[in-house]
Amino acid sequence: MTAATAAAATLSKDPGLLVRGRWAASDTLAITRRNLLVWIRVPAFLVFTVVQPVMFVLMFRYVFGGAIRVSTAGGYVDFLMPGIIGQTAAFACFATAIALAQELKKGVIDRLRSMPMARSAVLSGRLVADTGRMLITVLIVIGVGYGVGFRFSNGAVNAVLMVVLATVFGLSMCVISAFTGLAIGDEESVQAFGLIWLFPLTFLSSAFVPISSMPGWLQAFANNQPVTFVINTMRALAIGGPIEANLLKTIAWLGGILIVFVPLAVRAYKRAS
Secondary structure: OOHHHHHHHHHHOOOOHHHHHHHHHHHHHHHHHHHHHHHHHOHHHHHHHHHHHHHHHHHHHHHHHHHOOOOOOOOHHHHHHHHHHHHHHHHOHHHHHHHHHHHHHHOHHHHHHOOOOOOOHHHHHHHHHHHHHHHHHHHHHHHHHHHOOOOOOOOHHHHHHHHHHHHHHHHHHHHHHHHHHHHHOOHHHHHHHHHHHHHHHHHOOOOOOOHHHOOHHHHHHHOOOHHHHHHHHHHHHHHOOOOHHHHHHHHHHHHHHHHHHHHHHHHHHHHOO
16 A cells, blocks of 8 residues: 555544544634634724623612612622623623624625534634623623622632623523524624513513512512522622522523523524525
8 A cells, every 4th residue: 555545545534523522622712713803803892892781880889779778788789799790691692693693694604614624613612702701791890899899708719600600601691692693694683682582581680679679470570580590699609698599490591591502503503594
């Protein structure tokens, strides 16, 4: 067997699962870097991404905070900040849906899929980049919260766990938005649809006010929806309180969201053109 024949035979072999996994990881990092470079080159986008949650912190802290009574030891600011952090993580998904819809409409996704790279990298790279941007925003919001009086009072480990939970929560919301962005394919429609499903979930929860202050019929919804379980768990991690019951429900909800919407997002990506 000649050297050329041996090389051809080697190249014709189907690469193993481990090799393909390394290729997919490398391609995902390349797409992640591409998406992050876009934001670095358009700093106004990052600024506007951070401005909205900071405005919510200041508005609820100083405009509405005096009118909302809570039983939290640290006052309303300690009650508020886990809710703002959870909302910030959830609202990061708007960028995922809009960016995917834009790239789909402009044919960028078709061009990327025609390249010799892992097909999964386009979607996974977008999710990794958006999760990283969301984490940076969450850390900035925590810094602003410290500036207006918020303090973690349940230990450094639980504070880190709260940030991790917020990140996983934001990622699950980004997966839903990835599906809607690819399925709808129009950025204006995607943005309008995001407002329809995400705003009620975040505001009709325990994020900003005690649920006991809501009408009875609304309490039934607010007490049994995923954002409330996530926020209650984050609040307990940040400032103390029972964790286990809400944590188990949070894991069940977030696990269910990922189990349902990851295949839907992959399917929408495969069918997108």
